[in-house]
Amino acid sequence: MSKKTIAAILLFFLCAADTTIIPLQTRRSTSLTTPNGVFDLDQAVVHSVATRNKHRRNLLNWRKNTGLGGPFSQSSKITAPALIPGKILERRQIEPLSDVANNSLWPGIISVGTPAQQFVVDFDTGSSDLWVLSSDCQSDICSVPGRSRYNVLASSTAEKQDNQTFSINYAVSGPVYKDTVCVAGVTVTGQSFGAATTLSVDFSDIPLDGILGLAFPALNSFNETPVFNLAYEQHKVKANQFGLFLAGNGSELFLGGVDSSKFKGEVEFHDVFNAGSLGFWALNNTEAKVAGEEVVSDIVAVVDSGTNVVYGPPADVATLYEKVPGADLFMVEEGSSLYSFPCESVPSIAFSWGGKDWAIPTTTMSQGLTEEGSSQCIGAVVGLDTGLGDNVWVLGDPWMRGLYSVFDFDKEAMGFATLK
Numbered sequence: 185m186s187k188k189t190i191a192a193i194l195l196f197f198l199c200a201a202d203t204t205i206i207p208l209q210t211r212r213s214t215s216l217t218t219p220n221g222v223f224d225l226d227q228a229v230v231h232s233v234a235t236r237n238k239h240r241r242n243l244l245n246w247r248k249n250t251g252l253g254g255p256f257s258q259s260s261k262i263t264a265p266a267l268i269p270g271k272i273l274e275r276r277q278i279e280p281l282s283d284v285a286n287n288s289l290w291p292g293i294i295s296v297g298t299p300a301q302q303f304v305v306d307f308d309t310g311s312s313d314l315w316v317l318s319s320d321c322q323s324d325i326c327s328v329p330g331r332s333r334y335n336v337l338a339s340s341t342a343e344k345q346d347n348q349t350f351s352i353n354y355a356v357s358g359p360v361y362k363d364t365v366c367v368a369g370v371t372v373t374g375q376s377f378g379a380a381t382t383l384s385v386d387f388s389d390i391p392l393d394g395i396l397g398l399a400f401p402a403l404n405s406f407n408e409t410p411v412f413n414l415a416y417e418q419h420k421v422k423a424n425q426f427g428l429f430l431a432g433n434g435s436e437l438f439l440g441g442v443d444s445s446k447f448k449g450e451v452e453f454h455d456v457f458n459a460g461s462l463g464f465w466a467l468n469n470t471e472a473k474v475a476g477e478e479v480v481s482d483i484v485a486v487v488d489s490g491t492n493v494v495y496g497p498p499a500d501v502a503t504l505y506e507k508v509p510g511a512d513l514f515m516v517e518e519g520s521s522l523y524s525f526p527c528e529s530v531p532s533i534a535f536s537w538g539g540k541d542w543a544i545p546t547t548t549m550s551q552g553l554t555e556e557g558s559s560q561c562i563g564a565v566v567g568l569d570t571g572l573g574d575n576v577w578v579l580g581d582p583w584m585r586g587l588y589s590v591f592d593f594d595k596e597a598m599g600f601a602t603l604k
């Protein structure tokens with residue numbers, strides 16, 4: 185029996201079992217840091233461009249699917265920012281695949297098709313599509329050894345969606361299929377997803393076969409039901425809720441409830457911000473604090489596990505670092521303003537919704553030294569106009585690692601709890 189057959193059989197049992205915990209692969213405590221501990225500017229720029237393009241696509245999908253103006257304002261005047269072309273990236277040195285296990289990714293294994301084909305995907309609360317690489321993608325980026333590609337001909341449950349194609353930014357595109365998808369013990373049938381036949385240079389450094397989006401259906405590119413929502417519709421999960429525990433070690437996604445072994449005390453819930461229709465996992469009335477003092481208020485905060493820093497509007501982020509002793513503007517690069525702070529006194533930066541202050545842990549606040557031998561570290565809070573709106577912040581995983589997060593579709597609420 186081949187290794188592949190054994191893997192398929194194991195996965196069959198895994199999918200048949202009544203388990204809802206998806207272990208996520210480990211990464212170390214900081215991202216965007218090179219092996220010598222120095223901040224990796226190239227990676228940071230690649231990531232900020234990818235984030236802007238991702239949220240641009242989300243805005244366009246939300247509008248197309250809801251017929252409304254903007255997810256954070258009823259105004260139809262909000263315009264999607266321009267797509268940022270790939271050539272920005274092409275002139276940069278991008279590290280080879282094997283070097284970037286340290287990116288901010290929370291990969292776990294899913295399967296697609298019958299018999300099961302396995303893929304390593306990132307679980308992303310900041311988007312709503314599922315896509316995996318297609319066996320028809322022949323480019324160098326797709327052919328990197330170790331990458332899995334979906335072979336539609338090898339799946340007895342595959343259905344091609346006539347004339348439907350998808351294109352996520354300029355980065356990923358291809359035909360749309362429906363097939364059986366298994367995530368840990370949860371199997372959904374007739375799941376729409378994209379099979380990427382082209383993949384841009386954005387992904388060359390990312391050790392993934394695809395992305396599985398966990399945000400609301402209104403952000404879906406195919407106007408179809410995303411994986412978790414379909415699982416709930418098909419009665420495959422017990423509750424319309426999932427929990428995320430992101431850590432250096434033992435990270436997991438819990439489908440259909442929360443894993444109470446990972447947190448202590450009550451979950452602090454807040455209603456998701458809803459400008460006519462739900463799209464992002466976002467909360468309004470957010471305050472940003474430095475050392476317990478409120479510095480910026482009336483923020484709309486998008487909670488996005490697919491982003492490896494915390495982005496805020498450049499003016500807000502400047503105001504924030506003014507309150508941090510010893511902080512300096514390090515560099516403005518491709519619209520990202522990067523700040524440094526003294527490595528020996530890591531600032532406490534927190535977000536609050538009137539309950540507890542939920543701080544970025546000191547272990548994830550630094551993105552590395554400004555240069556070798558420096559005593560200044562690059563902060564995980566970065567100024568960037570993501571195009572989502574003047575008061576919109578994106579709280580990525582340096583912040584999410586400080587708490588247990590709960591995403592509840594029934595309550596239309598998000599909850600946070602203190603880690604054990």
Ligand SMILES: *[C@@H]1O[C@H](CO)[C@@H](O)[C@H](O)[C@H]1NC(C)=O
Nearest residue numbers: 212217218219283284285286
């Ligand atoms: C990733 O992290 C590991 C462990 O800290 C380190 O050995 C490796 O060099 C890092 N790779 C990169 C590209 O930063």
Ligand SMILES: *[C@@H]1O[C@H](CO)[C@@H](O)[C@H](O)[C@H]1NC(C)=O
Nearest residue numbers: 343344345346347348349359
């Ligand atoms: C797909 O496109 C072809 C050619 O453009 C057209 O004849 C056919 O009706 C389309 N099928 C569907 C389901 O839209």
Ligand SMILES: *[C@@H]1O[C@H](CO)[C@@H](O)[C@H](O)[C@H]1NC(C)=O
Nearest residue numbers: 210211212431432433434435
């Ligand atoms: C991971 O967690 C386990 C149990 O909590 C611990 O024993 C182990 O040392 C940790 N490994 C790393 C690399 O931190």
Ligand SMILES: *[C@@H]1O[C@H](CO)[C@@H](O)[C@H](O)[C@H]1NC(C)=O
Nearest residue numbers: 455456457458459467468469
């Ligand atoms: C904040 O969001 C909640 C939930 O959508 C909404 O009820 C409330 O009116 C919003 N407040 C403001 C000031 O927009």
